[in-house]
Amino acid sequence: MFLKRRHFLSLVLVPVLLVSSGSLLAEDDEATALVRRTAERMLGTLEARRAEIEHNPALIYGLVETIVLPHFDFERITQGAVGQYWRQATPDQQRQLVDGFKQVLIRTYARSLLSYSGQEIRYLPSKPGNRPTMVTVATEVREPGAAPIPVEYRMYNGGSGWKVYDVVINNASLVGNYRSSFAAEIRQNGIDGLIARLSTLNQRGEE
Template sequence: MLQRRHFLLRLLVLVSLVWSGSLLAAQDEATALVKRTTERMLNTLEARRAEIERNPAMIYALVESTVLPHFDFVRITQGAVGQYWRQATPAQQRQLIDGFKQVLIRTYARSLLSYSGQDIRYLPLKPGNRPTMVTVSTEVRESGSTPIPVEYRMHNAGAGWKVYDVVINNASLVGNYRSSFATEIRQSGIDGLIARLGDMNTKGQE
């Protein structure tokens, strides 16, 4: 009986080690994904900068094909709309997701256009509240300037790691929009916010 107990204990320890190793490997993949995607986007930007300068709208398609597959826009929009999300009909929720997605494409694309060779440093991964959540920490460094911290909050719901928030200089993208979205909804309702998102995309404003 004692021998059997020792065997079961060793088996439990072995399974725990295998699980921990698999979890760490999966979390490391989150950092690798951010690095791979960032480098691919910046390399493409540099290679095609002359084309993009002649036709700046090109960068929207590049962002959409390279970066956006790794963002969870449903969760991002839910977080930004906050408590009002459940008040929206399924059709309104879809319009909110589509509208906010286009806003973020334009915002990210404009920030890329200002890139001029700054160094990006990848810092140690931060574990989240759950094994399926991590924060990939980076710094954008430019000679003579204070490094700018950029964090990608990510989760894995079974379909690979996806970003659900970006924190720049301790300011959450989702949190910043949540405040302005709440004000818009209180004043004009869900449809008012949908219209506002459409207006932002039409005018190319943030």
């Protein structure tokens, strides 16, 4: 059961890549505009280089790292997923946890991108967060014959631009979705056990 999150992560991560064909907001706020620009750039690059990527699928990892990853705060995401055990980890263990979890998400994200099949996304008005530096970018993913799926991007601005620190789909948090499995692994095998497990999953190319 550990880290078996492909369906959840596909729904969570793919919407960043979609270009809206539904109603557009008259004026995007900065955070929503960032999500939109990233979506258009990622999908445009995918279409322009599709032949290369089909020949060498590993190219997608570099594109994801260049275009999408700068807008995610992986240290904050990992800290939230590790929860109470984060403070027990040494600085080196924290670095290894961030690096390992980041690679897990990159691999799943890239595979989700390769399987993109034209879903539509609608951008909704953003919602204020708990602090003035936080905001939630609200979207809906639409597929023919199915109910819209709400996907929200929780973002903050620490002075260097907006970054995603959690994604929520149908009220299920990406961070919270991993927290229980991370805690179980740490209780059984310690922080180094979780680090080793993440490393093994990345070597195998699993999520």
